Amino acid sequence: xxxxxxxxxxxxxxxxxxxxxxxxxxxxxxxxxxxxxxxxxxxxxxxxxxxxxxxxxxxxxxxxxxxxxxxxxxxxxxxxxxxxxxxxxxxxxxxxxxxxxxxxxxxxxxxxxxxxxxxxxxxxxxxxxxxxxxxxxxxxxxxxxxxxxxxxxxxxxxxxx
Numbered sequence: 740x741x742x743x744x745x746x747x748x749x750x751x752x753x754x755x756x757x758x759x760x761x762x763x764x765x766x767x768x769x770x771x772x773x774x775x776x777x778x779x780x781x782x783x784x785x786x787x788x789x790x791x792x793x794x795x796x797x798x799x800x801x802x803x804x805x806x807x808x809x810x811x812x813x814x815x816x817x818x819x820x821x822x823x824x825x826x827x828x829x830x831x832x833x834x835x836x837x838x839x840x841x842x843x844x845x846x847x848x849x850x851x852x853x854x855x856x857x858x859x860x861x862x863x864x865x866x867x868x869x870x871x872x873x874x875x876x877x878x879x880x881x882x883x884x885x886x887x888x889x890x891x892x893x894x895x896x897x898x899x900x
Contacts, residue, residue: 752781759784764809767820767832769864780821782809804891805830805844808873812842815900827860839868840900844891848874858883 755761762782766775783789783806812819812833822829822841831842841864843857861870862884870886871894873879879890889898 756781760788762809762813764819764821766823769822769824769829769832774820775823782806784810786810800846801844804846804873804875807891807895808842808844811895812900817900824860824863827863829860829864835900839866841868841870843872845872845874848872848876848879854883858886861886 752761752763756763760783762784764780764782766778766780767773768775786803786806808831809819812831815835817833817835817840820832822832829841830844831840833840833842841861843861845853845857848854848857857872857874861872864870872883872886872888873891873894874888875891876888877890879888879893881888
C-alpha cells in the first residue's frame with residue numbers, strides 16, 4: 740500500500756535479479772509455442788534469505804512450495820517458464836535436453852474443487868509430455884487421470900526428473 744512508479748518497481752526487480760536474490764521467469768504460451776513479453780513472475784533463489792527480510796506468514800505456504808519446486812527444477816538443469824493455456828496458468832513448463840515436463844505445485848489438495856483446479860489445468864494440455872502435481876499431502880502417490888501426484892518431500896529428495 741505504497742505509491743511507487745512502475746519504473747521504480749521495475750528497477751528494484753532488476754537490481755534484485757542482478758544481485759541473484761530473485762529470478763525472473765517468463766510466461767510461455769503452450770498452445771502458441773511462444774514466450775510472452777509481459778507478466779513475468781519472480782522467484783527467490785534462497786528462501787532463507789527471503790525469510791530473513793520478509794517474515795514467514797502461514798498464508799504464504801503455497802508460494803513457498805511453488806518456490807521450492809522452481810528452485811529444484813533450476814538445480815536440476817531445467818529451463819523454466821510459467822505456462823499459459825487459454826486463461827489458465829500452469830505453474831511450470833520446464834525443458835531440458837529435448838525433454839519437457841509440466842508441473843503444478845500446491846500445499847494441500849483438501850477437497851474435490853482444489854483437486855480439479857490443480858489437475859484440470861494439466862488435463863487441458865493435449866501433448867504426451869510428463870505432467871506432475873506436487874503437494875504436501877501424505878497420500879500424494881499415484882496418479883489422477885494419468886497425471887502423477889507426488890509428495891513434495893519425495894519430489895525434492897528422490898524423484899527422478
